[in-house]
Amino acid sequence: MKKRLFPILSLISAVILGMTATTVAVAEEAENAKPERPEGVALFENVTLDDFDCFLVDNGKKEEVYKLEDGILKVSGTPFGWLATKEKYRNFALSVEVRYPTDNKNANSGLFLRITETEEALEPKFLPPCIECQLQTQNIGHLFGFHGHTLNGAADRYTYRAKKEGGVAELHKLMNAKNNQLEGTEAWNKVDVFCHNDLILVLLNGKLVNWATNATNVAGTIGFQSEGGEIWFRNAKLYVPAE
Numbered sequence: 001m002k003k004r005l006f007p008i009l010s011l012i013s014a015v016i017l018g019m020t021a022t023t024v025a026v027a028e029e030a031e032n033a034k035p036e037r038p039e040g041v042a043l044f045e046n047v048t049l050d051d052f053d054c055f056l057v058d059n060g061k062k063e064e065v066y067k068l069e070d071g072i073l074k075v076s077g078t079p080f081g082w083l084a085t086k087e088k089y090r091n092f093a094l095s096v097e098v099r100y101p102t103d104n105k106n107a108n109s110g111l112f113l114r115i116t117e118t119e120e121a122l123e124p125k126f127l128p129p130c131i132e133c134q135l136q137t138q139n140i141g142h143l144f145g146f147h148g149h150t151l152n153g154a155a156d157r158y159t160y161r162a163k164k165e166g167g168v169a170e171l172h173k174l175m176n177a178k179n180n181q182l183e184g185t186e187a188w189n190k191v192d193v194f195c196h197n198d199l200i201l202v203l204l205n206g207k208l209v210n211w212a213t214n215a216t217n218v219a220g221t222i223g224f225q226s227e228g229g230e231i232w233f234r235n236a237k238l239y240v241p242a243e
Contacts, residue, residue, distance in 0.1 A: 082226065110133060
């Protein structure tokens with residue numbers, strides 16, 4: 001019997017289908033699940049910045065914004081942009097620990113999922129067509145769909161904003177259901193993101209905090225955002241199921 005990469009998905013199917021009477025029990029079961037996963041790829045070990053693609057506004061230089069030190073990706077936060085894998089992925093699990101080493105209230109970042117290319121001139125330029133897992137302190141686990149990438153979820157947590165002139169991007173936003181963040185500049189918060197077809201799950205420190213349906217189901221690269229303040233990433237592992 002083949003190992004399943006995402007058995008956790010079946011555990012929360014009742015939630016996705018709107019069976020609210022079982023939501024709490026199913027979510028708790030999902031949190032305690034230990035899905036069998038193949039050997040993960042360590043994204044920041046035995047690599048250099050040359051192994052990643054990068055986009056930065058204002059002619060920013062990759063080596064001045066991103067640094068790899070002892071398996072930790074350190075991001076300055078300015079200028080805005082992202083560092084991305086060269087390979088594209090559709091179904092995957094991404095596990096990473098994040099830390100804000102300063103108390104900069106403007107510090108922000110995100111995990112860009114399924115980044116796709118476009119010939120259209122985008123505004124704002126620092127947001128690619130993708131789904132973002134928000135990493136901003138106090139908001140870790142929000143999910144956003146930018147520039148044609150869509151998602152949906154519980155009505156009380158979902159909002160939509162149309163594209164506007166002046167650099168306001170189209171936005172599908174699904175707020176997290178709970179906050180399970182560890183506080184302080186020394187704290188490392190573990191984020192697990194599962195992408196399976198049109199379903200996306202986010203766990204924060206082992207607790208299910210968000211789930212989205214009808215997510216744009218395409219292969220794309222995975223990016224680590226620079227947005228306003230210093231953030232560190234470590235123990236980043238990517239799990240991809242066998243086709």
